[in-house]
Each structure stands twice: as structure tokens, then as C-alpha cells.
Amino acid sequence: MLSTHDQAAVLERTAHLYSRVKSVIPDVEWPLHASYIDAINELKKERNAVVLAHNYQTPEIFHCVADITGDSLALARRAAETDADIIVLAGVHFMAETAKIVCPDKVVLIPDEKAGCSLAESITADDIRKLRQRYPGVPVVTYVNTTAEVKAESDICCTSGNAVDVVESLGTDSVIFLPDEYLGKYVALQTDVKIITWKGHCEVHERFTADELEDYRSRFDGLTIIAHPECPPDVLEAADFVGSTAQMQAFVHEKRPRRVLMVTECSMSDNVAADVTDVEFIRPCNLCPHMKRITLANIYDSLRTLEPRVEVDPAVADRARLAVERMLAVGK
Template identity: 55%
Template sequence: MSVTNLPTPGTRPAHDAVEATRDVYERVRHVIPEAEWATFAQDVVAIQELKRSRRAVVLAHNYQTPEIFHGVADVVGDSLLLAQRAQDVDADVILLAGVPFMAETAKLLNPAKTVLVPDITAGCSLADGITAEDVLALRAEHPGVPVVTYVNSSAAVKAVSDICCTSGNVERVVRHLGVDRVILIPDEYLARNVARATGVEVITHPTRCEVHERFDVAQVEQLRAETPGLTVLAHPECSPEVVAVADVAGSTAQMIDYVTTHRPPHVALITECSMADNIRAADPGLHYVQPCNICPHMRRSTLSTIRIALETGGPEIVLDPTTAAAARRAVERMLELS
């Protein structure tokens, strides 16, 4: 007796899926080989169908890989833009392709919606490096000093803060407070860069981004020697020494804006690897030097984990109501300035 292997429900044969996603592949053909796309196409088709049936949207951070960023995401951006756009989506389900603290922020701003994350165990050296108890200890040590908390933090940490910030708006937030001293947590390097830029005394916490702290001045100098005319853009989570030798320092959104506006002929983005891939996919005419480091936590989001999350309805972000209310106030104060 012969047995015919039929596709599982919601799965198209590989060839059909490739053909069905031909227009999507055109967006990433400069960074993903066609043979590799064939391994992604079935998941892309399934995710698009699941988004329709579940009334779901996918929000993806700039550090997501191109097959996610260009292939299935409805909204892409840095932490600030995702926080803003999360409030505007017309959907019952939000899937945040990123790490759990980002999904928590989306849930804070959309308490009535179901918010999913592809992998609840994905970490973040910044969010995992500080607790609410640490913040309360800083408050006790420095009474009356306002606490500015980077969005790369848990809801529990946000809840004991005065206002949140992103790498794109942190200087505006600090200046808005109109004080001589602030507690800026959890990123030590971001805090030191802000102190230099604003002249405000900054009290911080010894936590750093494991991706950005690995860059050093010697790498930047070597890149310049190898590529004359190179424009170097550094994320403010890099050390102050690296930021000082870069041509431009800014958030991921500010980097993208600079590259697309000024179009320097040779570009080095001192940040996570996928960032350059995503820009190059959209604008292959520029020459990108990629001295990048990979965030292992961001790579926990894959097309497969996104698909499973939409199929099963989990992992779902659930927050304690009291914690969520306090954390929401800190995030909303930031958004009022943005």
C-alpha cells in the first residue's frame, strides 16, 4: 500500500511557498541567498495566514534578522517607535519579535490586548542586570534625585522609576527634568555618554550591553585604515571612548535616518549585526563594513518561534496589575515628550 505525504494544515508545499513569497523575497534578495529563502518561505506563508486568522500584528525591533524584519513584520523600528506604534495597531494580538522587556512595554501600553513573545527565556544583559530592589537602594542612597530608566529594563524596574527613556530620546528626557543630577539606569555606558553630552551629573549602575561593550577604539581605527572615507556610526550603548571616535552617535532609528539622508559611500555601523543587513536590504547601493557583534538573545526570535507563538497563543506576557500601572506611568511620561 502506498502512502502519500500530505502537507500539514496551514503549510504549503515548499515550491508553492517560494512562489507565493516571491515579492517578499525581492525585499531581501541582496542579503539572503535564494536557496536559503526556500527554507524560510513556508513559515512566512504560514505566519501571514495566522496574522489574518488571529487578527494579529508583528512588531519587530531593528535587530531582528532580515527574514523577520522584511518578511513578516508589520511595524519595525527602535524601542521608542515600537512603543509609540504599539498603541495604534488595530489588532487583537500583538507579537513582539524581540526580547521579553520589549513585549512587556507593548503590554503596558495595550493592557486589553494579548501580547506574545517568541521566546520568553530570551534575556538581555541590561534588563537582567538590575532589579527593583537595586533601584530602591539607589533612591535611598540619593534621596530626591529623579530616576530615569532605559526601556531596556523589566516592568518591575520601570515601576519604581520616575520616567523612562530610549537611546533616541534620553538626552531630551534628562534635559526636560531640569535638575543637576539624575539616576540613569541600567546602562553604565549610556549614562556616561549622556553626562558628557548634557553636563548633568549622572548616577548609574554597573550594567552594560553585552553586544556594544565588546567594541573598542582599536577596531574603529583599524576599520578607518582599511576603508578610507569610512563614516562610522556608533550606538550610545558603546563605551564613551568608542563614541568619541565615531562620526555620529545615535539610536538605531537615528543611524538609519543618517544613512538614508546623507548616503555616505562607506558605512560602518557599530552595533548589532542584523541592523546593517536590514538597511542594506532596503538600500543595496551603499557599501557597508560590518564590524558587528551578534545579540544571542535577539536571535532567539526566529520565523519558527514566531509561527509557533501565533499557533499556540503563547508565550503570553502577563503582568501584575499594580506593577503594570506604575510602570505604565513611567513609560507614558516618556511618550509625552516624544
Template identity: 65%
Template sequence: MQNAALRTAEFPRPDLYARVRHHVTPMEWPAMAEDIAAIERLKRTRGAIVLAHNYQTPEIFHTVSDIVGDSLALAREAAKTDADVIVVAGVHFMAETAKLLNPDKTVLIPDSRAGCSLAESITPADVRALRLAHPGVPVITYVNTSAALKAETDICCTSGNALKVVESLGVPKVIMVPDEYLARNIAAQTDVEIITWGGHCEVHERFSVADIAEIRAAYGDVTVIAHPECPPEVVAASDFAGSTAEMIGFVDTRRPTRVALVTECSMADNVAVHYPEVDFVRPCNLCPHMKRITLSGIRRALETMGEEVTIDPAIAAAARRSVERMLAIG
């Protein structure tokens, strides 16, 4: 049925469909193709680009996105774009980061309800309390946080550069918030003492050592790659741990016969398109916030120019410094 549909003259954009055919049925595609065509027209009209995180679904990631990547890559590219309008296909803190780095541009998020359990696990008041409890100790904030929280801290980090940021400060002790597991996994790689906070990612905290054991029992030759937001015992049971960009880099350079990416579901779907010779095992935990972003939502955002992301100027100035300090480290 699928091959017959692709041979039909009326089947829209078979070139794009080929990228997502393992995840989108031929019956679903025409409606998606209509949204894609509208988004492309609107991007030209508005002078807009779409930034998409690696956890977006394939029909977004492989069709309408202009820039894709992890949080660090999106932050870097947001700082360089000359587009008038930036649509962030990701969660709210990512849109805020894009706005921090582009204060004079219009930044849109298709659904402002796309939040983050990490961002919601800590408040600016909590950071101020930590400073009082640990005088003089610098605070490193994971980018998975609100602009208001970034404004209270000294420097940001991502899962890909956290170790570099920790060691760049040249101090014996740091506070790292809010992800406890990321902080503990980084602490295992450095002599710097890291004071942690009890925030967790609702996707990654659900993975367990038992999950890894089941994967290995079912697929004996599998290479297991975990995200550092997973519990330390899960990271220890895996063959490699790294940010989503580092996961992709590992697959690209090592080309394992079979791999399990221990992270959000759509990651493997998106990476598999580029490595058809690699067998991807999919231990699947969905991020409900990422899944709030849809093709129709992106189209609506460009049609209505909503929902626009705004940040109080006083908060933005302080938060921007924390992000720019991170980007300066590389």
C-alpha cells in the same frame, strides 16, 4: 545557481526573496517561505500584527513584520495599534512594554528566553537603594529593563530620547539606570549631573577604539556610526552616534559612500536593503537573545497563542506611568 532558482516556476515568493537574497540561500528559502505563508494566514485569522526590532534577522524584518523600528518607535506604535494580538519579534522587555501599553490585548513573545544583559544587571531593590543614597533625585530608567524595574522609577527613556528626558525634568541631578555607557555619553551633552549604574550591553560593550582604528585603516573613506550603548571612547572615535533610528536617519540624509554601523549585526543587513548605493562595512557582534526569535518561532506563537506576556496589575500600573511619561515628552 541563485538566478536559476529564481527563474524556476516553483520557487516561492520571489518578490520577498529579493529583499533577503544576500542573507538567505535559495536552498534555505522554501522552508522559510512556508513559515512566512503560514504566519500571514495566522495573522489574518488571529487579528495579529508583528512588531520587529531593528536587530531582527532580515528574513523576519523584511517579510512578516508589520511595524519595525527601535525601542521608542515600537513603544509608540504599540500604544496606537488596534490589533487583537501583538507578536513581539524582539527581547522580553519589549514585549512587556507592548503589554504595558495594551493591557487588554494579547501580547506574545516567540521565546521567553530572549532576555537582555542590561535588564538583568539591576533589580528593583537596587533602585530603592539608590533612592536612599540620593534622596529626592529622580530616577530615569532605560527601556531595556523589566516592568518591575520600570515600576520603581520616575520616567523611562530610550537611546534616542535620553537627552530630552534628562533635560525635561528641570533638575540639576538625575539617576540614570542601568546602562553606564549610555548615561556617560548623555552626560557629555548636558550640564545635568548624572549618577550612573554599572550595567552594560553585551553586544556594544565589546566594541573598542582598536576596532574603529582597524575599520578606518581598512576603509579610508568610511563613515563610522556608533550606538550610544558603546563605551564613551568608542563614541568619541566615531563620526556620529545615535539610536538605531538615528543611525538610519543619518544614512538616509547623508548617503555616505561607505559606512560602518557599530552595533548589532543584523542592523546593517536590514538597512542595506534600502540603500544599495551605500557600501556597508559590517563590524559584527551578535545579540544571542535577539537571535532566539525565528520565523518558525513566530509561526508557533501564532498557532499556539504562546508564550503570552503577563504582568502583575500593581506593577503594571506603576510601570505604565513611567513609559507614558516618556511618550508624552516625545
């Protein structure tokens, strides 16, 4: 327990951070967050560590301890560039694996090893080997929301932000697109390449319905609806704009809609709302239970103990790295 004097010093040191999140974190909650934030930021300096935070992390993590924030693509790119010795991945396990794949010599920590993903769990390396037998010669494009073993069996990775470019970069008539069925169908609408899909779904985005969106439209005058392509096709059809989390964020920053509903994990709205205070956010709250396993407390513990570490079999990592690097080269 901090003394009153120490607590006052912590609040003073973190005041500039609170000013960034005060529109989304009540002041009564801040002192508890501030102690962890102060300790984490100190430990990062001591250990030459960086925290990478996905857009679905809560604002006290995203705005107050993260050095690098973004969608899966941004995190993969920036992990490859960092000079830090230690990477703490505030996100889910496949993201930490991707960081380890692109930075094999760094220590990569995931504060909770159980932070999984329904998409990553929907397909195995063996499934891909069977698909290759069924569709000989057809390249495999794999969404980054997959395990290292699955990436290793793939020709190239993609994210929701670059999927069409990646598919078209292969120059083939058809591709096997894994594992997100809805993202695959959305890509198919934008290209002449035939897309062979799999039955994987994101447990957060598949819960949204078109009826729910129409209900929001009827209740909130002048509402702009922007949706993530992991949502079902009828939801995407009901939206005004579809894009990756980075594209949704850019949309709000640039277009400044009067009222917006972001059809994605609900911390994303809080993180954008902290920066864009002149837009009203309507927030249906679908939380990702895996993302929410990451907390300031377990980030602090992870930095203190340098555990749990993410390791990837070097032979698997070498093959998976090729698929990730091919993706990173698209659009360069």
C-alpha cells in the same frame, strides 16, 4: 512537507517579499524561509495579529513578516496605537513587557521566553529603592531596557533616542540614570544636568573597541563609522556619528555614505543594506544571542498556539505605565 505544487505556489505568493531581501538572503535559503513566511502572514490575518520587530531581528523576520519595525521607542509607541488583538514581539522580553504595559487588554506573545537582555538583568527594583535612599529627592530615569518591576520604581523611562530630552524634561540639577553606564556617560556630555550612573552594560556593544574601529579605518578607505551610544566612551569618540538604531538608520538613508560601518548588533546592517543598495556595508559581526532566539519557526508556533504569553502584574503594570507614558509624552 509541502508538495512541489504547493511549494511553487508559496514561492509565487512570497516573490514580492524576496525581492526586498534578495541582496542579503541567498536564494538557496529562501524556500525554507518562504514556507514559514507564507504561513505566518496567513495566521496573522486569521488571528488579527501584528508582528512587532526590533531593528536587530534578522531580515527574513524584519522585512517579511513584521508589520511594525523600529527601535524600542518606535515599538512602544506603535504598540500603543495598534488595533490588533494579538501582538507578537520579535525582540527581547523587556520589549514584550513594555507592549503589555501599554496594551494591557491585548494578548502579547514572545516567541522565546528566554530572550533576555544583559542590561535588563543588571538592575533590580530593590537596587532602585536603595539608590533613592542614598540620593533622596533625585528623580530616576530608566532606560527601557529594564524589567517591568524596575520601570515601576522609576519616575520616567527613556530610550537611546530621547534620553537627553527626557533628562532635561525633569528640570532638576541631577538625575539617577539607569542602568546603562555608557549611555549615561554619553548623555552627560550633552547636558548640564548631573548624571548619576549605574554599572549596567550591553554585552553586545561593550565588546567593540576603539582599536578595532581604527583598524577598520586603516583598511577601508573613506569609511564612515556610526555607533550606538551603548558602546564604551572611547568607541563613541572614534565614531563619526552616534545615535540610536533609528537615528543610525536615518543617517544612512539621508547621507548615503560610500562605505559605512554600523557599530551595533550585526543584523541591523543587513536590514538597512536590504533597502540601501548603493552603500557598501563593512560588517564586524557582534550578534545579540537574546535577539537571535527569535526565529520564523518560533514566531509561527507562537501564533499557532497563542503561547508563550507575557503577563505583568496589574499593580506593577499601572506604575510602570506611568513611567512609559511620561516618556511618550516628551517631545509630543
